[in-house]
Amino acid sequence: MSENTQSWSASATPTRIPVGGTAGTAAYDVLVGHQLLGELPGLIDGPAAAGGERGRVAVVHPEALAGTGEAIREDLAEQGYQAIAVQVPNAEEAKTAEVAAYCWKALGQSGFTRSDVIIGVGGGATTDLAGFVAATWLRGVRWIAVPTTLLGMVDAAVGGKTGINTAEGKNLVGSFHPPAGVLCDLTALESLPVHDYVSGLAEVIKAGFIADPAILGLIEADPQAARTPQGPHTAELVERAIRVKAEVVSSDLKESGLREILNYGHTLAHAIEKNERYTWRHGAAVSVGMAFAAELGRLAGRLDDATADRHRAVLESVGLPLTYRGDQWPRLLETMKVDKKSRGDRLRFIVLDGLARPAVLESPDPAVLLAAYGEVSA
The missing domain is CATH 3.40.50.1970 (Rossmann fold)
Structure with a gap:
């Protein structure tokens, strides 16, 4: 900066x-x-x-x-x-x-x-x-x-x-x-350069999907204003996102249960960051990770089409990426197996059962995982 x-x-x-x-x-x-x-x-x-x-x-x-x-x-x-x-x-x-x-x-x-x-x-x-x-x-x-x-x-x-x-x-x-x-x-x-500021919006949007849909409404009302700290709702967006995290970590400091929901989109995101040797902005990777998690929830029969589609619309409206390289799936999958949420050889993902209803999806079918990644592959 x-x-x-x-x-x-x-x-x-x-x-x-x-x-x-x-x-x-x-x-x-x-x-x-x-x-x-x-x-x-x-x-x-x-x-x-x-x-x-x-x-x-x-x-x-x-x-x-x-x-x-x-x-x-x-x-x-x-x-x-x-x-x-x-x-x-x-x-x-x-x-x-x-x-x-x-x-x-x-x-x-x-x-x-x-x-x-x-x-x-x-x-x-x-x-x-x-x-x-x-x-x-x-x-x-x-x-x-x-x-x-x-x-x-x-x-x-x-x-x-x-x-x-x-x-x-x-x-x-x-x-x-x-x-x-x-x-x-x-x-x-x-x-902040605009790309760094927009990258941070990914975590704000995440808070909207897992807990506070009012965040999504503020961004959808004026996506261009949301892209700049001079926007009329900057303080409210920051405070709402912080309150979501504060409530979760106050109940679960050491990620023994509830705090896992804050990792929505992060399992794939961290794999992308490692694959790119940390040259990708964290928020950009989280954006792709949330688009993937939405498709995973949809294909697993957990998330409705409207909410899954809303991920793409909101993320794209502020200029965040939705896709990653299709040929990298085998490497990303191996990296995700050592994610902090994994248990032994069982992959675990945070998905949504509906708007602001985060839950765990454990050991998803490999074919479903691949199909979900296909939806975010460039």
């Missing part, structure tokens, strides 16, 4: 969306609004701050946001924190064991203790990495997510899933480690 070093002062009262606090999970807030970084000190200090003494903070940021990361570090240093900036590669290139080790080294050299805080500033890959580093340093330190992309705001930064990729697949190494808070500054979206 392009550099963005707008004013960091706090604005009008942001929307606060609570996450956790049930099923033994710690509660935190997702703040949605404009110019929110003035909220950082309160999150950094937390309830355990003693005597006003301010400790160490590591600002993990991608190369593309070097200016933003340094601006945040300088601002925190002026407020009395021992702040360092840790620059990592852009996008999925950051989510490797080597980059995580580099971050651990920076923390060690800075004398990071369990009372110190990591801040992840950037897209979903950066917050995934920052959260994973926080989860593994000293067996867990506090961290704060500051997502700067639509995808990061509505998906990656909410819910406590952290992780890195391996040669065998995406997010196969990770930990559930919820943040102390999430700041979704909508001003940051204004600098």
